[in-house]
Amino acid sequence: MGQAVENESATPVSHKQVSISDPFWSYYIDLVRDVVVPYQWEALNDRVEGAEKSGAVSNFKIAAGLQQGDYYGMVFQDSDVAKWLEAAAYLLAARRDSALEQIADEMIDIIGLAQQEDGYLNTFYTVKEPENRWTNLTECHELYCAGHMMEAAVAYYEATGKRKLLDIMCRFADYIAEVFGDGPGQMPGYDGHQEIELALVKLYRATGNSKYLELSQYFVDERGQQPSFFEAETERRGGLSHWSGMPMKVDLPYFQAHLPVREQLTAAGHAVRVVYMLAGMADVAREKGDHTLFDACKRLWDNIVTKQMYITGAIGSMAQGEAFSVDYDLPNDTAYAETCASIGLIFFAHRMLQIEPDSRYADVLERALYNTVIAGMSRDGKSFFYVNPLEVSPAVCEGNNKNYNHVKPVRQEWFGCACCPPNIARLLASLGEYVYSVKGTVVYSHLYIGGKVDLSVGGATVGLSQSSGMPWSGDVRYEISVDRETSFELALRLPDWSESASVRVNGETLDLTGLVKDGYVRIEREWSNGDAVELSLEMPARRVRSHPLVKVNAGKVALQRGPLVYCAEEADNGAGIEQIVLPAKAELHVSFDASLAGGLNRITADALRLDYAEWGQSLYRSDASVRLKPERATFIPYYAWANRGKGEMAVWVKEQP
Template identity: 70%
Template sequence: MGQTISKDKAKPVSLKQVQIQDDFWNYYINLVRDVVVPYQWEAINDRVEGAERSGAVNNFKIAAGLEKGDFYGFVFQDTDVAKWLEAVAYLLVTKRDAALEQVADDMIDIIGKAQQPSGYLNTYFTIKEPEAKWTNLTECHELYSAGHMIEAGVAYYQATGKRKLLDIVCRIADDIAVVFGDAPGQIAGYDGHQEVELALVKLYETTGERKYLEISRYFIDKRGQQPSFFVEEADRRGWTTHWNKNKIHIDHEYFQAHKPVREQEAAVGHAVRVVYMLAGMADVARETGDQSLLEACRRLWDNIASKQMYITGGIGSMAHGEAFSFDYDLPNDTVYSETCASIGLIFFAHRMLQLEPNSRYADVMERALYNTVIAGMSRDGRHFFYVNPLEVTPEVCEGRNKNFNHVKPVRQEWFGCACCPPNIARLLASLGEYMYSVKENTVYSHLYIGGQVELMLGETKLQLNQHSSMPWEGKVRYEVTLQQPATFALALRLPDWSSKAEVLVNGKAYTIANVTVDGYAIIDRQWITGDVAELVLEMPVMRVRSHPLVKQNAGKVALQRGPLVYCVEEADNGPQLQQLILPQDSKLEVASDEQLAGGLKVINAEAFRLEIEEWGTQLYRTDSNIKLNPVDATFIPYYAWANRDKGEMSVWVKERV
């Protein structure tokens, strides 16, 4: 297994310790509380007119014997309920709501009635194919679904102290521990869709029951071993497939089962599965001290972040298989970039920060959060993107070219496969968990989001009150409250989007040149109540260019300011955005737009537009008399696109030397 990891790991700060008070993020958190969670409850109860049917709640009622009927939806439909409950739990941590809690309790009662005596819980197999459970792990998501319910059970117990759902999920995990393993009569395999691995570690941390950690490690260690479990399983099943009448085709790379996880060199296959797997690997590495797992996590992180990630923090460039394709293949118009994949990337980054606080993880976490994640939901909280493109032409993606059918120019009300909306809800409801971590005597500040955090450093109680002007201005201020003077270090992340940072303590400059470690400025001193630390970051408009091997962006540039990536939209710049050209020396000015998306900063740019009227009817021309007209182009934050009329959008624009 290799060397062991240092026991001095960073510890995340729990949601109970953080109270967010932030002009930008409180809007989204309140939206989740007031709109998204109630709306999603209506959706999974099939009460949203015009939205795709869910069937998720009714499936549990049927499995519990409370209703008559047939199972409806995907084989993993239970996870919509589980993720909704998890989001509810996080909301109850920050603000108790008796009515919402009662709705959740009632749902938990139904879930309990749907559970089988063995502990098995899955409405599809209970209702539709009881004799087929555990026979098609390759495709049928049984452990994936169990994992989401386990996460909900842990979260709800931590929020309310109520054990009912926790006891339900402990029975699920106990059953899994009986069913899976290398002993005679057990299944020596793992799920096609990773998730249960990270969930079991959460359950271990909550209960202290070691077998939950061990079965998580078992699934990780078993994946990719030869002979292939998926092939052996298919042999036993007669090579049938769940999805159609054809013979199953097993692509081991799609499932990250082509090699043992410690030998994998690059992220391949279904993007969400990759990052869920890596989150579970990081968890097990942290809890067991397995250095070889950490090394694999680092290697795959480097591949994703340096060769397969979009500027928005999106991952998974290929619609076929919702998957990674190959290094530097990052098309903008046929991109998949599932919202869940960026959320999974945040999960992975958060865990790597616990193993080794390094700003590169927090930089990506911030990039995905401010761009792809909140772009995945409209400002009204009732419409969602599953796919997050970087270039959209409505008549193309709504036309006859099936290569673009997955791309939508407007957000949808709901999806038959509705994994993304409840995933957004549970992430935003738990946002406070991602802001800080503590390692020995150092408090790391990863995300600049305003609010209060209370910590214990040894015997000393510390309160930090953070005031942040992000993402519009690069100023952060920390006010310190202590029971008594204390010596500790405050580590402030120096983001990759700012080339100049200034730190002040009590109004005086604090030299950080020699105290910057892994991208964090370390302020190590004795603190007293009333001390103030400030971070001032330059926030210029940056022209971003891709690696030369990203063919799709050759000769193009994107704009970024602070953590926000910008785009051009038809509503501001007219149609045919491919005709826009941005000179390298053009003037870029930041301005406020109070009307769009609740108020934001736009970038106004001096640009050119190719004159199309004089082109005539010729498809091709040989002369060089191409006319360019000067125009004013407006760039808006990518997260805010598609909140007006349907139209074109593009992140990357042509650049003129």
């Protein structure tokens, strides 16, 4: 399967090997199974009253000749079906469900009928513009949609053993490999929205057909070459935009097509595309042992996480182009911070972790997961945030439509561009995949999520049963199942949020001196069946401050406990959240509140509030400074915000030094 970077990448652990049973996460996974996936199926079939029309399933039926009608929706509507199928596949892998499987099989039959003779599959072009196939890669997501369906095909094959969708997508991939390339008669192109790159690597891994890996690498390396494929294509098309019908100038950085990917120094343009691209680049780097490509991944990783990421693991600070801005420009109120971008960041982090097991990747993965991703969905699984601001004032948002029209103070039921809800579903349904990996004889536990896993370590089978108090306590316990005494290292991540940890093996405390490498405690021993490892991570409520160059957070502090970032909401603190001042020395009290969002730890503190009663009416004064009055402040985990109606919210509050 190719030469890995450093010649020893970790083996990914499939979600199929992991069964999650966790007081925190099982709720979400059950929600995906019981509510989100069924609800989304109804939405994709246009059967949810009051929700925006999707058209996604009927587009396939029309393309399949099973139904009359017009194409409906975005040009990339097919991908919603693909992401739904992928999520369904993960659910089936965890637990077979003949009703769900039948729905999926029927959908796959329709997809098969919608496929064209030559292997081509895309309902927009098939139904609406058959003559324009491959004429607008810049804007129209043909390869993006293909990629999502490839991911679904691999997941469905792995879940059920059924090859039908896999074969459909191999045929399409074979056709794509004929169309694109540098050979005679081929088109030297790539897609405006990255996705097929990582999907082709999955197809390669599932089939062993290296043609798919080569095609992925081709797309990766072709991007950003000069003269620009996108500019040439747009000119051939007469220069008009698919979206506006108006003349367009191709904004190359938006598409990460301004430079070859190996030469890009900062994350620029549409944030989701950047991280999908990077996930694909990491895949290719790993499979091909390509160091310079891996270096490019690391360079952009560093740029994102040290200069362009919100404390919640959100990325993409501008609504303009749903894009990265300049370094350290991280406005809290006008943030775009798309849910899908954090999901893509998790994909990227996960791949980096396989190549180079280092806790810095898992720290970011965890940050995005516990904060932005689950904030993206309501507790009932029926409404979603596309945009995840870190500060909201509903009155200002509603008055100032220009700057805030993308910001919604409450979750929405469905979206015309419905990328985020099915993306959350497929991530949560495959969450097991992110917990462990194996590299040589080292078993890594990246996340602390309860459940069981069966691993193959140096030829032996190792079972781990994890129970975890996260995110409310830092107590984690593993029980080892082995057939016979087995040597391996168990590597437990020491998260960036914990200043001290203790580990006990069969009740005996370990001296960790010399055992920590790349952010993991590595416990090497001859393990016996029933051995127990207890990890205890200190998890105080902590004050976090921003890099001095993040100007909007100057003089401000955020609270974090364990992986959870906290926020102050109007429901707890009254209106005027920005008037809260948290003294640097105020004690932070943690208490469990069972009443909100399934139960959570609040943080309360004896804080202060700006006291403007004495200031008087003047807007500007030279002879006064601001007074403060004592007031209790309450913070809840960010993921649980906006579950009590519309109100103000802020992650960063003023700090009194």
